[in-house]
Amino acid sequence: MASAEIKPKSTSRAKTWSEEVENLYRFQQAGYRDEIEYKQVKQVAMVDRWPETGFVKKLQRRDNTFYYYDKERECEDKEVHKVKMYAY
Template sequence: MANSDVKPKSISRAKWSEEIENLYRFQQAGYRDEIEYKQVKQVSMVDRWPETGYVKKLQRRDNTFYYYNKQECDDKEVHKVKIYAY
């Protein structure tokens, strides 16, 4: 299976964790997760905060950028995050 053929098999809702913090950032920028971002943007690495490992900057599909603080996802936003299983 080619890398571009990867599709999620299921989806679930989130409770806050470090993984959810990064998923929130990818989904805010218009992607399911890091896998889809890397496929679409043809990049191998994502710019991250060295202290936390959280995503620091993402390029949206319209080629504008999102820049993230060290902590972004408030408790009230967690319910919006979707977890995709492959």
């Protein structure tokens, strides 16, 4: 039984880097809005994270291939403005 899809009420662009922006960057690279959408689409309860940083470690794309991420920051300053932040 599929749960009702949660839709964001508004969206904005990230202005400065943060851990939240870093993780959003990773979800958006893999083709999802954010962790909420990823969990809905993939029907998973937990997302693989690096214990040291809390950053997303591995994501399954919609075509079922995987993205693997470093424990270090990957979203460079020049990429920050591309990250969309959703409000629910």
